Amino acid sequence: MKLLIRLAAHSAWNRRFTLVLMLIAIALSSTLLLGIERVRHDMRESFSESVSGTDLVVGARSSPVQLMLYSIFHLGGATNNMGWDSAQKLAANPAVAWTIPLSLGDSHRGFPVLATNGDYFKHFQYGSRQSLRFAQGRPFADTFETVIGAEVAHSLQYKLGDKIILSHGIGGPHLLQHGDKPFTIIGILARTGTPVDRTVHIGLDAMEAIHLDWSGGAPMPGLSIPAQQVKKFDLTPKTITALLIGLKNRAAVFGLQRAIADDEDEALMAVLPGVALDELWQVVSIGENALLLISALVVVVGLAGLVSSILAGLGERRRELAILRSVGARPLDLFFLLALEGLAVMLCGVLLGLLLLSLGILIGGPLLEANFGIVLHLNWPTMEEWQLLGAVVAAGFLASLLPGLRAYRLSLSDGLNPRI
Amino acid sequence: MSGNNNNNGKNGDSAIELDQISFRWPGHSAATLQLAHFGVARRDQVFLSGPSGSGKSTLLALIGGIVLPQSGQVRLLGEDMRGLSASARDRFRVDHIGFIFQQFNLIPYLSILDNVLLPCQFSAYRRARALAQGKTLHAAAAALLTSLDLAPALWNRPATQLSIGQQQRVAAARALIGRPEIIVADEPTSALDADRQQGFLDLVQHECEQAEASLLFVSHDHRLAQRFTHRVALDAINSASMAAEDLA
Numbered sequence: 259m260k261l262l263i264r265l266a267a268h269s270a271w272n273r274r275f276t277l278v279l280m281l282i283a284i285a286l287s288s289t290l291l292l293g294i295e296r297v298r299h300d301m302r303e304s305f306s307e308s309v310s311g312t313d314l315v316v317g318a319r320s321s322p323v324q325l326m327l328y329s330i331f332h333l334g335g336a337t338n339n340m341g342w343d344s345a346q347k348l349a350a351n352p353a354v355a356w357t358i359p360l361s362l363g364d365s366h367r368g369f370p371v372l373a374t375n376g377d378y379f380k381h382f383q384y385g386s387r388q389s390l391r392f393a394q395g396r397p398f399a400d401t402f403e404t405v406i407g408a409e410v411a412h413s414l415q416y417k418l419g420d421k422i423i424l425s426h427g428i429g430g431p432h433l434l435q436h437g438d439k440p441f442t443i444i445g446i447l448a449r450t451g452t453p454v455d456r457t458v459h460i461g462l463d464a465m466e467a468i469h470l471d472w473s474g475g476a477p478m479p480g481l482s483i484p485a486q487q488v489k490k491f492d493l494t495p496k497t498i499t500a501l502l503i504g505l506k507n508r509a510a511v512f513g514l515q516r517a518i519a520d521d522e523d524e525a526l527m528a529v530l531p532g533v534a535l536d537e538l539w540q541v542v543s544i545g546e547n548a549l550l551l552i553s554a555l556v557v558v559v560g561l562a563g564l565v566s567s568i569l570a571g572l573g574e575r576r577r578e579l580a581i582l583r584s585v586g587a588r589p590l591d592l593f594f595l596l597a598l599e600g601l602a603v604m605l606c607g608v609l610l611g612l613l614l615l616s617l618g619i620l621i622g623g624p625l626l627e628a629n630f631g632i633v634l635h636l637n638w639p640t641m642e643e644w645q646l647l648g649a650v651v652a653a654g655f656l657a658s659l660l661p662g663l664r665a666y667r668l669s670l671s672d673g674l675n676p677r678i
Numbered sequence: 679m680s681g682n683n684n685n686n687g688k689n690g691d692s693a694i695e696l697d698q699i700s701f702r703w704p705g706h707s708a709a710t711l712q713l714a715h716f717g718v719a720r721r722d723q724v725f726l727s728g729p730s731g732s733g734k735s736t737l738l739a740l741i742g743g744i745v746l747p748q749s750g751q752v753r754l755l756g757e758d759m760r761g762l763s764a765s766a767r768d769r770f771r772v773d774h775i776g777f778i779f780q781q782f783n784l785i786p787y788l789s790i791l792d793n794v795l796l797p798c799q800f801s802a803y804r805r806a807r808a809l810a811q812g813k814t815l816h817a818a819a820a821a822l823l824t825s826l827d828l829a830p831a832l833w834n835r836p837a838t839q840l841s842i843g844q845q846q847r848v849a850a851a852r853a854l855i856g857r858p859e860i861i862v863a864d865e866p867t868s869a870l871d872a873d874r875q876q877g878f879l880d881l882v883q884h885e886c887e888q889a890e891a892s893l894l895f896v897s898h899d900h901r902l903a904q905r906f907t908h909r910v911a912l913d914a915i916n917s918a919s920m921a922a923e924d925l926a
Contacts, residue, residue: 268792272786581783584777585800586771
């Protein structure tokens with residue numbers, strides 16, 4: 259066996275250029291497969307760690323998934339707002355321990371602006387019930403103060419005391435600016451690995467203040483209210499986007515959910531974050547499975563390439579097989595010789611794929627986190643990834659048998675005289 | 679010329695002995711080889727001639743133990759091949775027979791030295807016999823390569839860098855290492871020019887005498903036949919009508 263391994267190694271080295279190409283093909287295809295699985299796993303983890311301790315998310319009646327997406331993940335936009343009076347009514351409900359009002363719609367250089375109040379810093383929790391922590395500074399107290407997430411501070415190089423200008427609306431390069439009312443950065447939150455990192459937080463009153471002289475998404479012509487004078491106006495919001503609710507007793511969650519749904523005053527909806535996430539995964543998993551299927555096919559193509567290149571080389575190696583036969587190699591030895599080669603290339607390819615994935619996460623991970631808020635973990639493969647790896651290795655093993663079998667048959671029919 | 683002329687006895691002193699052979703390749707309707715008798719005595723050197731299609735490669739497959747005849751007996755060094763399993767025949771082949779082929783005799787990805795030592799890798803018997811000749815396997819191979827006119831500078835080169843003549847001499851060294859009792863050379867000189875043919879044959883015959891090995895030299899070049907006292911024409915002794923189907 260040692261001899262066969264040595265022979266296979268020499269033979270592989272002799273054809274290293276072809277084999278290295280096949281190795282790269284297999285490495286890339288397994289990187290793709292594992293990468294998709296890793297993104298799927300870590301995306302789910304990121305999402306489900308984005309909020310914890312919140313029992314209900316309340317918003318205008320739409321789809322639960324949509325409500326979760328914009329209120330927690332700040333993806334997409336709200337189709338409808340809910341009334342501030344409804345929010346206050348809920349806050350006064352005896353079963354409710356705390357509420358956090360959320361109002362979205364503006365942005366700052368691509369980062370969403372979230373208007374809320376001091377309760378956000380007190381009650382909002384993520385991960386396994388961790389509270390928000392300030393890396394520097396304090397919560398906003400005055401109207402034109404802002405607290406930014408860690409990623410905002412990092413990617414825009416902001417520090418305490420910097421002045422920033424918010425844009426009206428989300429996305430696009432030509433947004434109208436709230437240039438007359440700059441905000442001062444008063445606090446920077448510690449990194450959480452959740453969408454909070456990518457968020458600019460302001461007070462609900464500030465949200466009202468910057469839109470005082472606006473109407474229908476544009477500044478009102480001829481009207482301009484300077485920042486110093488906004489306090490003369492009533493800055494109580496009329497509507498908010500969503501309300502996070504924490505209950506005194508979790509057992510009350512379904513009762514309150516029904517009560518909110520049945521509310522006669524406003525068409526509202528209350529969503530359990532976990533349930534909405536499950537619903538989201540059901541939608542997303544169709545796409546995920548399609549991606550996994552495609553990447554599995556890419557792996558199959560890679561393996562087919564490997565096998566066909568070995569098989570193609572076998573034609574030229576019939577003489578070599580006959581020589582080995584003449585010096586005592588059994589047909590089974592030749593089977594191993596050829597199967598070993600495919601197996602070794604495949605195993606090296608899969609290992610290289612794992613390495614590439616880790617490199618990819620090291621290099622591309624921060625980019626993904628900055629742009630999409632998805633945190634990829636550089637860790638040991640998960641159970642699902644081991645299963646995928648196992649499937650690739652098993653498929654590769656079966657594929658490697660083909661050249662082995664061919665060599666076996668050739669050595670039987672050729673004997674010492676290959677009929678080339 | 680009859681196949682019986684170098685039969686030195688059915689047992690004991692015979693290296694190769696084929697009796698009442700009938701062999702048909704699977705899928706063929708008629709026999710490729712039918713021999714009443716063919717034999718090579720120990721230490722004898724036999725010239726076997728025959729045009730292509732006379733059943734040469736079939737005969738070599740039988741002698742190599744690659745295949746067994748449908749009927750008849752193949753005895754090598756007194757051992758009946760029918761009594762051995764396929765893998766035992768593979769082992770018997772490397773232990774006792776050295777092969778030299780027409781051309782492309784060497785494994786392209788191994789060095790000259792590794793090519794020569796290949797039989798010793800597969801066979802403990804050959805390894806032991808090679809070590810009985812030289813202190814190390816390397817020394818045994820070196821002695822053979824030197825006596826076959828291959829300079830040490832070539833030994834660690836890949837096989838593909840050698841001329842055909844040099845490659846054939848390396849193949850001879852591989853066949854001879856560990857002193858197998860039988861050397862089978864299948865048209866080993868056909869790719870060489872006339873001068874080199876003679877030189878190569880000189881070396882091989884000399885080395886076989888030194889090693890006390892039987893030599894079965896297959897060729898259709900009758901100029902070389904004169905150098906052998908025992909000559910056999912395969913088409914004369916093969917009575918199979920379908921011999922032409924033997925592709926070689």
